[in-house]
Each structure stands twice: as structure tokens, then as C-alpha cells.
Amino acid sequence: MxxxxxxxxxxxxxxxxxxxxxxxxxxxxxxxxxxxxxxxxxxxxxxxxxxxxxxxxxxxxxxxxxxxxxxxxxxxxxxxxxxxxxxxxAGAVPPPSGSVPRGVPRGVQLMIDRMSDTPLTVFTAAWDTVQWNPLWAELLGDPAALDARARNLIWRYFATEQVSGSRVERDAAQADAFEREMVADLRRAADRYPDDRAVAELAAALREVNPRFAELWSRYEAAPNSPSRKTVVHPELGPITLDCDVLTIDGSDLRIVLYSAEPGTRDAELLDELRARATTGGRRLAATT
CATH class of the missing domain: 1.10.260.40 (lambda repressor-like DNA-binding domains)
Structure with missing residues (x-):
């Protein structure tokens, strides 16, 4: 070597x-x-x-x-x-720089535009929602109905969903793993983009409102994201169990989260029904402003 x-x-x-x-x-x-x-x-x-x-x-x-x-x-x-x-x-640590990227590269945009039959959303490195498609909105609720802070997945989970509830059903082990992954991801974003005041303010606010977040933040853990199966409880169709994958885009630190169902299952049939609803709605890929 x-x-x-x-x-x-x-x-x-x-x-x-x-x-x-x-x-x-x-x-x-x-x-x-x-x-x-x-x-x-x-x-x-x-x-x-x-x-x-x-x-x-x-x-x-x-x-x-x-x-x-x-x-x-x-x-x-x-x-x-x-x-x-x-x-x-060179055996050196790359210096952090700038703010968390939000722009979607053209090639990535073309790719996600062709994935309209998959529930899909785009997040930043700090888990701010950047884009989502109509099928995502049908499955998990429309992010357009949320205020700017609630469009951050970590804030929504730790500051609001533990009170108001979430469509994603998690047992204790799944909740623990998800929480550790989210806190580790936010710490990585804060370390990599120290000039981004929004990330620092988000972490500080979460430490104030949620003792569990504060405790995990103090651990300095590195918890990698991994594929998982999640059960989404739709308000009309009931439980839908899906595979959840997270794709990280090199160079932009964006994360594409998408759900899929095993073919031939009841879950696939329910996802097809949601596709029909999304198509009927005629909505295009949405983006935050």
C-alpha cells in the first residue's frame, strides 16, 4: 500500500x-x-x-x-x-466552512423529479426540510402546513411530536435509536458549519425544551444512519409498514429520505392508493422558501 x-x-x-x-x-x-x-x-x-x-x-x-x-x-x-x-x-482535518447547504444540485434534482412514485423528501445536514413530493405529503402530512421551525425534523420530533404525536409509530428501541441518530447528526452539522447561527440556535433551543435531547447532546456520540423499517399510521388508511432509506449527496450534505413497500404486500396496495390520491391532487414537488 x-x-x-x-x-x-x-x-x-x-x-x-x-x-x-x-x-x-x-x-x-x-x-x-x-x-x-x-x-x-x-x-x-x-x-x-x-x-x-x-x-x-x-x-x-x-x-x-x-x-x-x-x-x-x-x-x-x-x-x-x-x-x-x-x-x-495530508493527515489534516478539513476545516469547517460556511452555512449548511440548502441548494439541490441540478443532477440530483433531475433524479428526484423522476421518483414521483416514491414518497420522498430532501433534508439538509441539520434536517431542515428542503423539498418533498405529493406522495410524501399524502403519507406523512404536508410540510407546507407547518411553520418554518417545525419543518426541521429534529425540532418537530423533540419539541412537538412527543406532545402532539407522530404518524410514525416507534417502540422504545426504535425511538432510542432514532433519537441518538438525530442528535449525532445535528452535532456533526454544528461542528462542520460553526458559522451557521441557525444550527447553533436550534441546538441551544432543543437543550432548553427537551431534557432527553440535552442528555444525548452531552454524550458526544457518533451514531450512523442505517436503513430501517417504519410503520406509518395514516389517519384514513391505518398502519403502513415501509422500508426507509436515507441517501446522502456528496458535496452538498443533503439527505434524500424515501419509503418503499415490499411488492405484493398489503402495504404496497396501500401505497398504491396513496399514489392515486397524490396523482389526482396534481401537485408537483414542493420546496421551502
Whole structure:
């Protein structure tokens, strides 16, 4: 297995060779033997010596400073996923940045638009509702009827549903697992986006209103999301047991939650009935504003 230094060097060379001088704001320089930036050009953009860049690319220099890594990421025009990879290969922790993303990439939007026959919603990394389709609204209730704060799944669960109830039926073990996952996810969002005041305020408000949330928050647990089966108690059709999957979109930290039923079951028939209702309603994918 290649050493971390060798892996970092190979990545730097690959990224350098794909960036053109024009993209980097430099003159093209006429005929070039290799595509992309020369070492001298990248070193100039980053503010390091050519010798140091050569040692980085050859795996002979280790532990570049956060300042150098940040300058390399900017000069090489790395996306968020590549930026995180750069830091990991250098043995460093990627610095947090900005606010929790809410925008849905075009390719992801096209994908979810084609999934109208599946109850589906899009959440941010902090579990704010971004979009939902008509079938989701039929199954779990229309988020449009909720105020802005209640459209956050974690707030709704810990601050309102434990009083008013939820359509999702959970036994004690399922509730414990769900609560731990949600609190761990919100802590990750708070750690990753420390400049997002809304996330910090949400966590603070939940610690005030719910002792269970406050207790879980103090544990600093990491609880990964996992596929599960959930029973949704529809007000007219009764219990519907469905598989629940969570897809995470790299680079945007969005989560797509979708439900599905085992073919040939009574649950699948009930989901078909909800599809008919959603289609009759003629509603398109909704989005928060």
C-alpha cells in the first residue's frame, strides 16, 4: 500500500495537470509539453517554493501547513469533496466552512423529479426540510402546513411530536435509536458549519425544551444512519409498514429520505392508493422558501 505522502503527491500531480493556466488566471504561455499548470506556476499561485512543491509531489515532504493546504485547494480549483480528500491525504482535518447547504444540485434534482412514485423528501445536514413530493405529503402530512421551525425534523420530533404525536409509530428501541441518530447528526452539522447561527440556535433551543435531547447532546456520540423499517399510521388508511432509506449527496450534505413497500404486500396496495390520491391532487414537488 502506498504511503500517505505518495498518495498526496499523486493527487497533487493529477489535479495540477487538469487545471489550465487560463483557468488559474495566468497567461497560456504558448506551446506546452504537458497539460495543465507547470510546477513553477502552481508554486507561484500557492506562495511556496518550487523545491517544496516537488518534494510534496514526490512524497518526500509531509505535514504541509493548513495555510498551504488551503492555498493548494484554491489554486487547484478543488470541489468540496476533493478539498476534503486533500486534507485527509495530508493527515489534516478539513476545516469547517460556511452555512449548511440548502441548494439541490441540478443532477440530483433531475433524479428526484423522476421518483414521483416514491414518497420522498430532501433534508439538509441539520434536517431542515428542503423539498418533498405529493406522495410524501399524502403519507406523512404536508410540510407546507407547518411553520418554518417545525419543518426541521429534529425540532418537530423533540419539541412537538412527543406532545402532539407522530404518524410514525416507534417502540422504545426504535425511538432510542432514532433519537441518538438525530442528535449525532445535528452535532456533526454544528461542528462542520460553526458559522451557521441557525444550527447553533436550534441546538441551544432543543437543550432548553427537551431534557432527553440535552442528555444525548452531552454524550458526544457518533451514531450512523442505517436503513430501517417504519410503520406509518395514516389517519384514513391505518398502519403502513415501509422500508426507509436515507441517501446522502456528496458535496452538498443533503439527505434524500424515501419509503418503499415490499411488492405484493398489503402495504404496497396501500401505497398504491396513496399514489392515486397524490396523482389526482396534481401537485408537483414542493420546496421551502
Amino acid at each position: 502506498a504511503s500517505p505522502g505518495i498518495e498526496l503527491g499523486a493527487a497533487l500531480r493529477a489535479w495540477r495537470e487538469r487545471v489550465t493556466p487560463v483557468e488559474a488566471g495566468l497567461p497560456s504561455g504558448g506551446d506546452r509539453r504537458v497539460p495543465g499548470l507547470r510546477r513553477e506556476e502552481l508554486a507561484l499561485l500557492v506562495g511556496i517554493s518550487v523545491d517544496y512543491l516537488i518534494r510534496l509531489e514526490q512524497g518526500r515532504a509531509t505535514n504541509p501547513s493548513p495555510q498551504v493546504l488551503g492555498a493548494l485547494a484554491r489554486a487547484l480549483r478543488l470541489g468540496s469533496g476533493e478539498r476534503e480528500l486533500l486534507y485527509r491525504l
